[in-house]
Amino acid sequence: MPNFTPEQLALQSLDAPPLSPAASRRFLQQYRPTEHAAGLDALAARLDHLPLALELAGRYLQSHSLSVPVYEEQLQRAVEYRSAQKWRGNPTRHNLILYAACDVSWEQVRSLDARRLFLLAGQCAPNAPIPPELLEKAAAQKSAPGFWERFIYQLIGYRIISKNSTRIAYTEALSTLVNLGLLTAGEAGPRSHPFLAHYARHLAQEEAGGETPLPLRKIVEALELLTYQANEMHQPTWFRPLRPHVEHVAAAAEKAGLAKASSLWNNLGYYLQSLADPEGARSAFERALQAAERICGAGQVALTLNNLGSTFQDLGDLSAARVAYERASHLARQSYGDNHPQVAAVQNNLGSVLYAQGDLAGARAAFRRALRILEKSLPPGHSHIKNVKNSLQTLQEAVTHD
Numbered sequence: 122m123p124n125f126t127p128e129q130l131a132l133q134s135l136d137a138p139p140l141s142p143a144a145s146r147r148f149l150q151q152y153r154p155t156e157h158a159a160g161l162d163a164l165a166a167r168l169d170h171l172p173l174a175l176e177l178a179g180r181y182l183q184s185h186s187l188s189v190p191v192y193e194e195q196l197q198r199a200v201e202y203r204s205a206q207k208w209r210g211n212p213t214r215h216n217l218i219l220y221a222a223c224d225v226s227w228e229q230v231r232s233l234d235a236r237r238l239f240l241l242a243g244q245c246a247p248n249a250p251i252p253p254e255l256l257e258k259a260a261a262q263k264s265a266p267g268f269w270e271r272f273i274y275q276l277i278g279y280r281i282i283s284k285n286s287t288r289i290a291y292t293e294a295l296s297t298l299v300n301l302g303l304l305t306a307g308e309a310g311p312r313s314h315p316f317l318a319h320y321a322r323h324l325a326q327e328e329a330g331g332e333t334p335l336p337l338r339k340i341v342e343a344l345e346l347l348t349y350q351a352n353e354m355h356q357p358t359w360f361r362p363l364r365p366h367v368e369h370v371a372a373a374a375e376k377a378g379l380a381k382a383s384s385l386w387n388n389l390g391y392y393l394q395s396l397a398d399p400e401g402a403r404s405a406f407e408r409a410l411q412a413a414e415r416i417c418g419a420g421q422v423a424l425t426l427n428n429l430g431s432t433f434q435d436l437g438d439l440s441a442a443r444v445a446y447e448r449a450s451h452l453a454r455q456s457y458g459d460n461h462p463q464v465a466a467v468q469n470n471l472g473s474v475l476y477a478q479g480d481l482a483g484a485r486a487a488f489r490r491a492l493r494i495l496e497k498s499l500p501p502g503h504s505h506i507k508n509v510k511n512s513l514q515t516l517q518e519a520v521t522h523d
Contacts, residue, residue: 139170139215148172152179153189160189167193169215173316174222180302181226192225199224223320226301234260235294239303240328240336242313243321246369250309252347252362257291259336259343309362333377340366341374341381348388352395360392375412383413383421390428399435406432420463423452427467430474439478446471462505465494469509476512481520488513 140148145165146158153161168174182192199221230236241259245251295311298304304311313321325334348367351359367389374382386409393401406429413421430445450467457463472487492509499506 137172140165140172140175142166142170145170145175148175149179149182152183156189164189164193167196167218168222169218171215171219173314174219177222177226177302180300181229184300185229195225196221219316220320223317226303227320227324229301230297230303232294232297234290235297237336238291238294239298240321240325240334241340242298242304242311243318243325244334244337244340244370244373245313245318246365247313247315247318249365249369250307250312250362251366252310253291255340255343255347255363255366256310257288258347259339260291333379337370337373337377338379340370341379341385344370345381345384345388348385348392352388352391355395357392357395364389364392371408371412375408375416378416380417380421383409383417383425385409386412387425387428390432394432394435399432403429403432403436418456419452420456423449423456423463423467426452427463427470430470434470434474434477439474443471443474443478446474460494460497462494462498465491465498465505465509468494469512472512476516476519481516485513485516488516 139145142162142165145168146161149161149165150156164178165175168178178192178196182189196218200217203217203220203224227239230239237260238256241256242251245255295304295306299306299311303317304313321336322334325336329335344363344366348360348363351357351363367385371382371385371389374385386405390402390405390409393399393405406425410422410425410429413425426445426449430442430449433439433442433445446467450464450471453461453464453467468487468491472484472491475481475487476484488509492506492513495503495506495509
């Protein structure tokens with residue numbers, strides 16, 4: 122049985138008030154319609170008429186052929202176990218009952234796939250449908266995709282589809298958890314109750330000891346890949362159901378010191394840019410920059426500054442965009458060397474800002490630096506080379522016209 126301190130559990134007041142005794146009885150009768158009312162009333166009172174505890178108990182009784190008194194005995198043992206831990210902070214009786222009900226249900230999850238699914242779901246945003254592909258991908262994810270994998274996804278437009286074996290394991294695991302009330306089923310994907318998500322996160326933390334929990338790392342990797350694919354394939358409808366989980370998981374990843382936190386915030390920024398929401402994109406990129414500066418190296422900081430500069434341009438703040446691009450250029454050269462395509466990308470963006478500000482000489486120099494790098498690193502006729510040449514041509518025509 123899990124063993125948490127009050128500090129780990131971060132006990133909070135309950136959001137849902139207890140039901141009335143009559144409502145509690147009716148609730149339990151959904152799961153045990155032939156049970157004597159007196160037995161259900163006694164169980165409801167032991168559960169303090171708490172909706173979540175009643176749900177867990179009802180689901181448990183429905184899926185197991187045991188009597189109400191036997192369930193009460195299991196619940197009492199769980200309460201006594203937690204009370205024996207000598208928690209500091211005087212946890213409320215309601216919280217004690219809730220954790221005990223969770224313990225009793227969790228002990229019945231014997232399938233490793235179901236246990237893994239519950240811990241993964243607990244990392245996601247509570248009360249929001251979790252796309253099945255996110256959970257399936259996280260469960261199957263072996264390692265983060267490399268550069269060439271990403272390039273192939275972009276080239277052929279390939280969206281990951283889980284293998285049949287993974288889908289079957291996911292379906293069976295989900296059924297186990299829904300039957301026990303540990304997850305709630307839905308057409309768009311399962312949902313995790315806030316308290317149960319909290320419980321799952323601390324189960325994962327206990328398994329990890331002082332390390333970053335594996336379920337969090339797996340969800341981060343899967344979410345980063347799926348949002349990257351959605352952006353690269355220009356499919357905002359793929360991204361939309363992932364958005365609440367991006368914001369929730371990115372914040373958790375940032376707190377845990379995971380470098381991919383910056384990538385998640387960047388992916389959210391790209392998505393919001395595609396929706397013509399520059400203010401939202403700026404906020405996401407600023408959060409990405411905050412994470413990158415604290416956790417990542419100069420290359421990621423340069424990439425994020427480049428993104429942030431683009432939103433400043435969208436907002437019409439050319440001075441802020443120029444500062445962002447100039448800093449990004451410096452860090453990109455520092456990280457990759459003077460002739461890297463990332464340096465060229467920043468220089469091209471910087472040139473566009475300088476041109477808009479009327480600094481034609483500065484713009485020409487920036488465009489030429491970008492072109493020189495691209496001609497060394499890309500095949501002739503590449504679209505990036507054509508774009509920079511077009512920018513130089515437009516600049517030359519402006520100079521001639523003046």
